[in-house]
Amino acid sequence: MNSQSFDKANLICGILLILAGIFFAYQSIELELGTAFRMGPGYFPFILAMALILFGAIILFQAFRVEGEPIGPIAWRGIIFILAAPIFFGITVRGLGFVPSLFFTGLIAAFASHKMKPLTAVVLAALLTIFSIAVFSYGLGLPFQRFGPWVRF
Amino acid sequence: MDLFNNLLLGFQTAGSIENLFFCLIGVLLGTLIGVLPGIGATATIAMLLPITFQLEPVSSLIMLAGIYYGAQYGGSTTAILINMPGESSSAVTAIDGYQMARKGKAGAALAIAAIGSFFAGTVSTFLVAIFALPLTGIALQFGAAEYFSLMVVGLVSSIALAHGSIIKALAMVALGLLLGLVGTDIYTGAPRFTLGIREYADGLNFVAVAVGVFGIAEILRNLENERTREVLMAKVSGLMPSREDLRAIVAPVLRGTAIGSVLGILPGGGAILASFASYTVEKKVSKHPEEFGHGAVAGVAGPESANNAGAQTSFIPLLTLGIPANPVMALMVGAMIIQGIVPGPNVAAEQPALFWGIIASMWIGNLMLVILNLPLIGLWVKLLTIPYYLLFPIIMAFCSIGVYSVNSNVYDLYAVAFFGLLGYLLLKLRCEPAPLLLGFVLGPLLEENLRRAMILSRGDPSTFVTRPISAGLLFIAVVVLIVVFLPSVRKKREEVFVEED
Numbered sequence: 187m188n189s190q191s192f193d194k195a196n197l198i199c200g201i202l203l204i205l206a207g208i209f210f211a212y213q214s215i216e217l218e219l220g221t222a223f224r225m226g227p228g229y230f231p232f233i234l235a236m237a238l239i240l241f242g243a244i245i246l247f248q249a250f251r252v253e254g255e256p257i258g259p260i261a262w263r264g265i266i267f268i269l270a271a272p273i274f275f276g277i278t279v280r281g282l283g284f285v286p287s288l289f290f291t292g293l294i295a296a297f298a299s300h301k302m303k304p305l306t307a308v309v310l311a312a313l314l315t316i317f318s319i320a321v322f323s324y325g326l327g328l329p330f331q332r333f334g335p336w337v338r339f
Numbered sequence: 340m341d342l343f344n345n346l347l348l349g350f351q352t353a354g355s356i357e358n359l360f361f362c363l364i365g366v367l368l369g370t371l372i373g374v375l376p377g378i379g380a381t382a383t384i385a386m387l388l389p390i391t392f393q394l395e396p397v398s399s400l401i402m403l404a405g406i407y408y409g410a411q412y413g414g415s416t417t418a419i420l421i422n423m424p425g426e427s428s429s430a431v432t433a434i435d436g437y438q439m440a441r442k443g444k445a446g447a448a449l450a451i452a453a454i455g456s457f458f459a460g461t462v463s464t465f466l467v468a469i470f471a472l473p474l475t476g477i478a479l480q481f482g483a484a485e486y487f488s489l490m491v492v493g494l495v496s497s498i499a500l501a502h503g504s505i506i507k508a509l510a511m512v513a514l515g516l517l518l519g520l521v522g523t524d525i526y527t528g529a530p531r532f533t534l535g536i537r538e539y540a541d542g543l544n545f546v547a548v549a550v551g552v553f554g555i556a557e558i559l560r561n562l563e564n565e566r567t568r569e570v571l572m573a574k575v576s577g578l579m580p581s582r583e584d585l586r587a588i589v590a591p592v593l594r595g596t597a598i599g600s601v602l603g604i605l606p607g608g609g610a611i612l613a614s615f616a617s618y619t620v621e622k623k624v625s626k627h628p629e630e631f632g633h634g635a636v637a638g639v640a641g642p643e644s645a646n647n648a649g650a651q652t653s654f655i656p657l658l659t660l661g662i663p664a665n666p667v668m669a670l671m672v673g674a675m676i677i678q679g680i681v682p683g684p685n686v687a688a689e690q691p692a693l694f695w696g697i698i699a700s701m702w703i704g705n706l707m708l709v710i711l712n713l714p715l716i717g718l719w720v721k722l723l724t725i726p727y728y729l730l731f732p733i734i735m736a737f738c739s740i741g742v743y744s745v746n747s748n749v750y751d752l753y754a755v756a757f758f759g760l761l762g763y764l765l766l767k768l769r770c771e772p773a774p775l776l777l778g779f780v781l782g783p784l785l786e787e788n789l790r791r792a793m794i795l796s797r798g799d800p801s802t803f804v805t806r807p808i809s810a811g812l813l814f815i816a817v818v819v820l821i822v823v824f825l826p827s828v829r830k831k832r833e834e835v836f837v838e839e840d
Contacts, residue, residue, distance in 0.1 A: 199768040203510050210517050213532050217524075223798025227524035227531055230786045234513050234520075241510035248506070257767055264562030265763070268555060268735060269756040275739040276752030288736055295735035298562055299728035310729060314736050327393070328744050 193249045195257050200246025207239035267298035283334030284323060289315045346468055349695030353703055358401050358696065361394065363711075365402035366704050369409020370712060374417055374719045375730060380410035381776075382554030382734075384670045385546050387741065388677065396678040397693050401700040403674055404654070407667050408460070408701070411650050412708050415452045415643055416719055419445060429646065431614040435631060435638030442634050447580040449716060451588055451636060452643040453709050454580075459596040459644035460705035463651035466600050467658070468698050471687060474659040477808075478684035481660075483792035484802050488812035490781045490788070493662050495816040497774045499823045507770045515775035518543060519782020526790065538750035545673045547742050547751045548779055551758025552765075552772045553666070554738055558731045559763040584636050591621050591641035599648030604655050617645035651701055658694060659684055662781075666773050669780040677745075 213228075214235055220226025271294045278287040292311035296302050322328045352358065372383045384403055391399030414429035419436035432452065439448040481489070498508040521532045522542030533539040580588075598620065599613040621641040622631045631638050656662045661683030663669035675682045680690065687694045712719075742751050762772055796802035804810045 227529045238513040261562040264559045271735045272752040272755045276749035292736045296732040301728045
């Protein structure tokens with residue numbers, strides 16, 4: 187553990203909160219603020235955004251006072267594959283349809299772990315798809331197209 | 340006897356074949372996810388919300404409630420068997436329960452946990468039934484100012500019960516409230532913070548936010564370093580606790596139930612606090628405090644009763660005021676709104692069958708848990724050996740289906756990815772997601788009541804302190820805030836949460 191004179195987590199946290207606060211404050215000003223009597227759409231969010239900036243500033247200030255624990259490992263591989271799964275599902279569910287879209291969603295997510303072997307992943311995704319079709323599409327009758335326009339001939 | 344008639348109505352509703360079936364599904368699912376690590380009750384309920392659309396309102400709420408207390412139960416099973424609490428509220432159970440298991444008393448520990456939980460569940464179900472109506476009466480006198488103040492109390496308590504830095508928790512509430520305001524302004528129709536994306540005009544999907552911040556963030560954290568779990572338990576034998584064990588748990592169970600019932604009502608996650616409080620009390624009053632940490636029976640019985648009692652009584656603020664006490668209750672609010680029920684004091688009067696049906700189902704559900712879980716423990720132990728890398732693709736697929744089926748809005752799926760990333764970031768920065776989610780749910784309500792109260796008072800903010808109920812509530816909020824900032828309490832609070840980790 188290398189010794190740092192400041193707490194990295196709090197530093198990042200403070201900066202991000204202040205940035206988020208500025209974003210919301212700026213957006214609120216563009217809306218009508220109104221008065222305390224008749225509050226406009228921007229009034230309450232503006233107060234909250236100011237509070238957020240204040241809290242962010244306090245956290246930032248604290249970051250330089252105490253040394254913190256290290257942030258620890260970051261699951262980069264997990265982030266890439268896990269977050270890609272719902273996005274892929276969102277992009278393809280209408281075009282490809284429920285069945286192929288779900289199969290690939292499961293497959294993508296499966297590769298987030300380095301322990302997963304390709305064959306296991308394919309089998310798992312296939313079983314998962316069959317189960318989901320049976321339960322959600324046939325069992326619960328959710329109104330999904332099983333195969334979409336992209337894969338129909 | 341009104342109470343008697345009401346309970347009768349409740350048991351008639353909950354006792355129908357259909358509702359019994361959904362209650363059973365709920366508790367089984369709940370136990371399952373409580374046992375499986377890496378996925379908590381919050382994420383599961385979030386994923387299952389859309390599926391409940393097709394059901395009757397009563398059935399769907401009964402099932403969701405079943406998942407909630409089933410998960411508490413399942414969490415204790417893993418806490419005892421592998422020293423890994425499936426739910427944060429059973430973290431305390433792991434301390435002594437796991438030690439009992441190592442001494443070969445796993446069966447007894449599981450049975451004690453089950454008996455304690457069942458007793459606590461029975462008592463607190465009656466408490467909910469007794470207190471729900473009078474509280475509803477008070478709630479009916481609430482105006483905009485009172486609702487605003489009450490929500491402030493809820494948010495402040497969620498800060499008090501969050502881990503770590505109080506300032507961070509405050510920031511999370513503010514961020515959550517802001518995220519809750521995304522969408523169209525109800526008074527002027529102006530779109531707010533939607534970044535020009537029309538699909539977000541109705542606001543961010545609550546299910547997407549909850550699944551992202553709780554479910555996906557948790558998966559990512561588990562992927563950081565994939566350990567292989569070792570199931571220490573070869574077999575669970577001797578389920579019946581000995582006579583002296585049974586005698587030893589009577590007092591802890593009673594105390595735990597009392598502590599849990601009171602703390603559960605507090606908004607902000609009482610069940611977790613309850614189990615800690617109960618453990619501390621048991622350790623203090625015990626004649627053999629040195630046994631604690633080495634398999635003390637009271638250290639299992641007390642906290643288990645307390646967390647179950649707390650889980651039940653946390654329905655009181657939801658059913659009477661429509662204010663969620665914890666993230667799971669926030670999801671229940673979501674479920675009620677989806678079913679077209681506005682949670683709040685009117686539910687008891689307008690939908691007595693629903694209201695009392697849910698209360699009665701809690702007791703039935705607890706009974707099912709005792710009957711089912713003891714024989715099924717072998718099965719649950721087997722499930723523990725499923726490797727994690729097989730689980731999360733399944734979880735991700737169900738998350739995607741669940742979120743998409745709420746509104747068939749693909750932007751909700753992008754929101755899941757975004758909030759998953761945000762949740763993971765917050766986790767890494769040691770920020771608690773629970774206050775954020777509570778803020779998110781209460782954001783629109785809070786703003787609406789603030790604006791209404793200010794219009795009614797013609798712009799005079801003193802309305803919040805001149806109306807007695809509102810002033811009382813705000814006073815409570817201020818006291819809670821002062822207390823958590825007191826240096827001595829702060830230190831104590833840190834100790835409690837360190838112990839949990």
